Amino acid sequence: MSEDYKAMWQSLGLDLAAHDQLLEVLGQGYQDIFLSQQARPEGMEYFNFVMSEVHGLRIKELIDGQAEGKKVVGSFCVFVPEEIVRATGATLVGLCTGADFATEEVDKYLPRNTCALIKSAFGFKLGKVCPYLESADMIVGENTCDGKKKSYETLNDLVPNLYVMDLPQMHTKEGKALLAAEYDRFKKAMEELTGVEITAERLKEGIAIVNNRRAAMHRLYKLRASDPAPISGLDALLINQVAFYDDPVRFTGSVNKLCDELEKRIAQGEGATAKGAPRLLFSGCPMAVPNWKLPWVVESAGAVVVGEESCVGERGTRNLTEASGETVEELMTAIVDRYWKIDCAVFTPNPERPEHIKQMAADYKAQGVIHYGLQFCQPYAMEAIPVEKKVEEGDLPVLRIDTDYSMEDAEQLKTRVEAFLEMIA
Ligand code: SF4
Numbered sequence: 001m002s003e004d005y006k007a008m009w010q011s012l013g014l015d016l017a018a019h020d021q022l023l024e025v026l027g028q029g030y031q032d033i034f035l036s037q038q039a040r041p042e043g044m045e046y047f048n049f050v051m052s053e054v055h056g057l058r059i060k061e062l063i064d065g066q067a068e069g070k071k072v073v074g075s076f077c078v079f080v081p082e083e084i085v086r087a088t089g090a091t092l093v094g095l096c097t098g099a100d101f102a103t104e105e106v107d108k109y110l111p112r113n114t115c116a117l118i119k120s121a122f123g124f125k126l127g128k129v130c131p132y133l134e135s136a137d138m139i140v141g142e143n144t145c146d147g148k149k150k151s152y153e154t155l156n157d158l159v160p161n162l163y164v165m166d167l168p169q170m171h172t173k174e175g176k177a178l179l180a181a182e183y184d185r186f187k188k189a190m191e192e193l194t195g196v197e198i199t200a201e202r203l204k205e206g207i208a209i210v211n212n213r214r215a216a217m218h219r220l221y222k223l224r225a226s227d228p229a230p231i232s233g234l235d236a237l238l239i240n241q242v243a244f245y246d247d248p249v250r251f252t253g254s255v256n257k258l259c260d261e262l263e264k265r266i267a268q269g270e271g272a273t274a275k276g277a278p279r280l281l282f283s284g285c286p287m288a289v290p291n292w293k294l295p296w297v298v299e300s301a302g303a304v305v306v307g308e309e310s311c312v313g314e315r316g317t318r319n320l321t322e323a324s325g326e327t328v329e330e331l332m333t334a335i336v337d338r339y340w341k342i343d344c345a346v347f348t349p350n351p352e353r354p355e356h357i358k359q360m361a362a363d364y365k366a367q368g369v370i371h372y373g374l375q376f377c378q379p380y381a382m383e384a385i386p387v388e389k390k391v392e393e394g395d396l397p398v399l400r401i402d403t404d405y406s407m408e409d410a411e412q413l414k415t416r417v418e419a420f421l422e423m424i425a
Pocket residue numbers: 076077078079144145285286311342344345346
């Protein structure tokens with residue numbers, strides 16, 4: 001990234017030396033994991049560019065937008081309704097939670113047995129290396145798992161602009177009423193932050209922007225059903241990750257352009273991997289940037305990941321928001337209906353999730369499922385056992401993996417993945 005951004009990073013209060021260190025590690029990791037892949041589609045050039053400017057040009061765009069009055073909202077969860085944010089002209093960005101940083105500092109604020117994702121959010125704040133966090137006008141935390149819920153009490157002392165959204169834990173009538181009330185409260189908070197009144201017309205525009213991006217992602221997911229897979233799981237994950245940062249309209253255009261190319265590849269029998277390569281589905285905790293370890297291990301072993309049952313993946317983008325309503329109330333109800341279907345493991349009971357996993361495995365012709373859990377993540381660890389049982393009843397083997405963001409277990413993971421692939425073969 002260009003030297004030109006130093007003044008911008010400084011004005012955001014970043015620790016330049018630490019930030020340089022982070023960019024160096026990220027750049028090297030990207031080079032080793034992504035740029036070394038064979039037979040990448042040309043359309044990935046766009047995503048390479050976005051990643052090379054993820055702390056540069058994209059931040060500049062956000063800051064330039066702020067100078068024109070456009071607010072930036074940071075979020076940690078796919079339950080934050082983007083349609084409402086877009087309806088005010090503001091931008092929603094996902095906050096990085098995919099790498100360890102400032103771990104000694106983090107240990108002063110959080111118990112050691114906290115999941116890596118929460119620790120990472122704190123590490124990026126305490127290490128002063130995340131320009132998204134520092135440029136956000138509002139940071140939305142959500143009461144999902146206990147770890148997040150309680151850590152927001154601590155985060156509240158570290159950031160000046162935390163907004164906490166309460167979320168239901170049960171799919172009941174009362175739970176849905178809570179979600180509706182919380183989205184209404186969030187709508188008011190967004191109107192207050194931006195000074196923009198959310199009308200039906202504005203809400204429809206917000207819904208269209210987000211739906212178009214989801215539809216492009218659905219198109220990409222379907223193309224991965226081909227054998228050979230036209231795109232690697234690593235690249236598909238990267239696109240899922242970039243969706244949280246990039247301008248949504250530009251991103252949608254780039255994904256559709258890539259899909260045009262992938263359709264041609266499929267027609268010519270070309271793929272990112274060899275025909276007949278073992279096909280795996282990922283399921284479990286979200287993999288935020290730059291968490292690329294497991295797909296890298298899996299694809300280095302000769303398999304291909306054909307889908308992600310994850311919030312950075314299909315759980316996050318599944319289902320469009322119905323846009324036919326004419327009033328703000330009707331459209332808000334449609335938004336609640338759409339998010340109500342997200343089957344995060346924080347819900348109890350959560351019978352839809354194994355069904356979705358089986359459906360996705362069938363749709364993308366997966367031969368096995370890797371259940372990915374982050375160490376100390378109670379909801380996904382607890383749910384992994386019944387999920388495995390239900391999915392294996394359908395004759396689909398499941399490999400349960402619990403890991404963190406360090407590379408210490410990479411060799412051990414490789415051995416387990418290779419054994420799993422042999423078993424599938
Ligand atoms: S896994 Fe649950 S808490 Fe995490 S982003 Fe998804 S919906 Fe939110």
